[in-house]
Amino acid sequence: MLDEDALRKYRQAGDIIHRVLKHAIDKVHPGMGILELCNMIEGEIRENGALPAFPANIDINNVAAHYTAKIGDEAVIPPNSVVKIDIGAHIDGYIIDSAVTVYFNNAYSMLTKAAWTALKNALDTARAGVELSRIGAIVDKTISSFGFRPIRNLTGHLISRYRLHAGKSVPNYDDGNRVKMLNGEVYAIEPFATNGRGMVTDAPEVTIYMLLRTNVKKLTAEANLALDYISRNFNQLPFTPRWLVGEFKDKTMSIIDELTRRGALYGYNVLMESGNGFVAQFEDTVIVTEDGVEPLARVLELTG
Numbered sequence: 088m089l090d091e092d093a094l095r096k097y098r099q100a101g102d103i104i105h106r107v108l109k110h111a112i113d114k115v116h117p118g119m120g121i122l123e124l125c126n127m128i129e130g131e132i133r134e135n136g137a138l139p140a141f142p143a144n145i146d147i148n149n150v151a152a153h154y155t156a157k158i159g160d161e162a163v164i165p166p167n168s169v170v171k172i173d174i175g176a177h178i179d180g181y182i183i184d185s186a187v188t189v190y191f192n193n194a195y196s197m198l199t200k201a202a203w204t205a206l207k208n209a210l211d212t213a214r215a216g217v218e219l220s221r222i223g224a225i226v227d228k229t230i231s232s233f234g235f236r237p238i239r240n241l242t243g244h245l246i247s248r249y250r251l252h253a254g255k256s257v258p259n260y261d262d263g264n265r266v267k268m269l270n271g272e273v274y275a276i277e278p279f280a281t282n283g284r285g286m287v288t289d290a291p292e293v294t295i296y297m298l299l300r301t302n303v304k305k306l307t308a309e310a311n312l313a314l315d316y317i318s319r320n321f322n323q324l325p326f327t328p329r330w331l332v333g334e335f336k337d338k339t340m341s342i343i344d345e346l347t348r349r350g351a352l353y354g355y356n357v358l359m360e361s362g363n364g365f366v367a368q369f370e371d372t373v374i375v376t377e378d379g380v381e382p383l384a385r386v387l388e389l390t391g
Contacts, residue, residue, distance in 0.1 A: 088270065088271040089271050089273075089374065093181055093248075094374070096178040096179055096181040097181045097183065097273065097372075097374065097383055098383060099136070099137070099178055100137050100176045100177060100178045100181060100182070100183040100383070101183045101372065101382075101383030101384045101385070103132060103135040103136065103137045103176050103183075104132075104174060104175070104176050104183045104185050104383075104384040105384050105385050105386075105388075105389070106131075106135065107128055107131045107132055107135070107174065107176075108172065108174065108185065108187055108384065108386065108389055109389055110127075110131065111124065111127070111128055111172050111174075112172070112187060112189055112389060112390065114127065115164060115170060115172065115189055116164065116191075117163075117164050117165060117166040117167075117168065117191050118163050118164060118166075119163060119164045120156075120160070120161070120162070120163050121145045121156045121160055121162045121163065121164065122156040122157075122159070122160040122161075122162075122329075124143070124145055124156075124164070124172075125142065125143040125145060125155055125156040125329075126156075128143040128172070128174055129142070129143055132174070132176045136178070137176040137177060137178050138176065138177055138178075139174075139175065139176060139177075140175030140176055140177040140182045140183065140184065140251060140324055140325075141175045141184075141251065141295065141324060141325035141326070142155035142156075142294070142295055142325065142326065142327035142329070142330075143155055143156075143172070143173075143174045144171065144172075144173035144174070144186075144295075145164075145170065145171070145172060145173075146170070146171040146173065146366070146368075147164065147165065147168050147169070147170055147171075148165070148168055148169055148365050148366075149283070149359055149360045149363045149364060149365055149366065150171075150290075150357060150358070150359055150360075150366070151171075151238060151241060151279060151281075151287045151358045151359065151360055151366045151368070152171075152173065152241065152287070152357075152358040152368075153294065153295055153355045153356065153357045153358050154292075154294055154357045155294045155295055155327050155329075156294070156327075156329065157294055157328070157329070158328055158329055158332055158339065158340065164191075166191060166192075167191055167192040167194075168190070168191050168192070169188060169189075169190045169191075169192075169195045169198065169199070169365045169366070169367060170188065170189050170190070170191075171186055171187075171188050171366065171367070171368045172186060172187050172188075172189070173185070173186035173368065173370065174186070175251070177249075177324070179248075180248040180249035180322070181248060182246050182248075182249070182250075182251055182324075182372070183372045183383055183384055184246065184251060184275040184277075184370060184372050185275075185370050185371055185372060185384035185386050186277060186368045186369060186370035186386070187368075187369060187386050187389055187390055188202060188203075188367040188368055188369060188390075189390070190367075195365060195367070197233055197234075197235075198233075198235055198280055198281075198282060198365060198367045199280075199367045199390075200233065201229065201230045201232075201233035201235050201280040201367065202230070202278050202279065202280040202367040202368055202369045203367075203369050203387065203390065204229050204233070205225070205226045205229040205230050205237070205259075205278035205280065205369070206276065206277075206278050206369040206370070206371065206386070206387065207387055208225050208226070208229045209222050209225050209226055209229075209257075209276050209278060210276065210371065210373065210379075210380055210382055210387070211379075212225050213268060213274075213276065213373065213375065213379065213380045214268065214375065214376065214377065214378060214379045214380065215267075215268055215269055215270040215375050215376060215377045216267055216268065216377075217267060217268050218264070218265050218266065218267050218268075219255065219256070219257050219258065219264055219266050219267070219268065220258060220261045220262055220263055220264045220265065220266075221261070222243075222257050222258070222276065223257065223258035223259055223260045223261050223262055224260065224261035226258075226259045226260065226278045227259060227260040227261065229278075230259075230278065230280045233280070235280045235281060235282055236280070236281055236282075236283070236284070236285030236364075237259035237260055237278060237279060237280060237281075237285060238259060238279035238280075238281055238285055238286065238287055238360070238366065239258075239259060239260050239285050239286060240286050240287055241259065241277070241279050241287060241358070242256040242257055242258050242259065242277075243256065243257030243258075243259075243274055243275050243276040243277045243370070244256055244257060244274065244275050245257075245272060245273070245274055246273045246274065246275055246372060247273070249322050249323065249324065250323070251275075251324065251325070255272075255274075257274055257275075257276050257277075259278055259279060268375045269375065270375060270376060270377055271374070271375065271376075272374075272375045273372060273373070273374055273375070274372070274373055274375065274380075275370055275371070275372050275373075276370065276371060276373060277368060277369070277370035278368070278369060278370075279366055279367070279368045280366070280367045280368075281360050281362075281364040281365065281366045281367075282364045282365055283360040283361065283362035283363060283364015283365070283366070284360065284361045284362035284364065285362075286360075286361045286362075287358040287359060287360055287361060288358070288359055288361045289356035289357075289358065289359075290356055290357040290358070290359045291356070292356070292357045293354035293355060293356055293357070294327060294328075294355075294357065295325050295326070295327055295354070295355040296325065296326060296327070296328070296343065296347070296352045296353065296354050296355070297323060297324070297325045297326070297352065297353045297355070298314075298317050298318060298321060298322070298323050298326075298351070298352060298353075299350060299351060299352060299353050300350065300351055301314055301315075301318050301351065303346075303349050303350065303351045306345065306346070306349065306351075307342075307345060309335065309338055309342050310342050310345045310346055310349075310351075312334075312335075313331060313334075313335055313342045313343075313346065314346060314351055316331065316334055316335075317331075317346075317352075325355065328340060328343050331343075369386055369387070370386065371383065371384050371385070371386045371387070372384060
């Protein structure tokens with residue numbers, strides 16, 4: 088069970104994410120720079136008294152996950168696009184992970200509604216004692232009823248302090264797993280709907296990294312400094328090279344490359360829908376109770 092301090096910090100982080108997402112929905116538009124949007128979101132999280140739990144993900148069209156603005160990124164939100172805004176915040180390691188989808192062509196309204204409704208139905212079903220596969224079955228049934236597919240190899244996940252993925256997974260279909268939700272656990276539940284094949288594959292590009300280990304020998308002096316900086320500032324939460332530029336300037340990417348080659352960092356490949364289908368996503372972080380769940384970011388209130 089969560090103690091009062093943890094509960095307070097989860098709720099505070101959830102309120103911050105709710106406000107930041109609302110502002111992002113209001114501001115995002117075709118032609119807006121992805122770097123501008125990421126900087127705005129991450130800056131507002133910090134200004135409100137939290138820290139980003141991971142870089143703001145701005146995943147467009149057939150990109151399902153793991154794209155954040157690169158250093159000096161000149162890409163913009165395209166016209167007629169489907170944009171997932173997947174963001175997280177933490178206070179003292181208590182993490183909120185959430186996402187919404189906005190679209191700039193009404194042709195994608197039903198795709199977006201399918202993901203929104205799947206999250207609503209999942210939250211209505213979830214409570215202590217419910218099998219995680221039942222949540223997946225509800226997501227699958229809901230998205231399929233709109234004529235789309237859930238993405239089967241992306242999942243929600245258990246969250247613990249400073250751990251974004253803490254072991255248990257919440258599938259987007261009935262995977263046969265009979266593990267149950269427990270009272271007091273915290274989960275990110277995140278249905279993905281697509282008009283493609285329902286699977287994602289790795290793209291070559293990596294824009295987000297995570298610390299794996301610090302006991303790496305024979306690094307350059309700059310890489311040693313960066314490894315210490317990453318460990319102190321991000322713990323084992325995902326980060327972007329953009330957040331290192333203030334310290335390491337134009338050496339940042341060469342340092343990142345060295346640390347990745349030496350096994351100190353893990354790079355998250357950008358994930359693409361395997362059939363080039365467009366993808367919509369909604370996500371909230373919830374506290375499980377005997378009677379249901381408490382949605383902390385309240386994303387369903389923001390659109391729908």
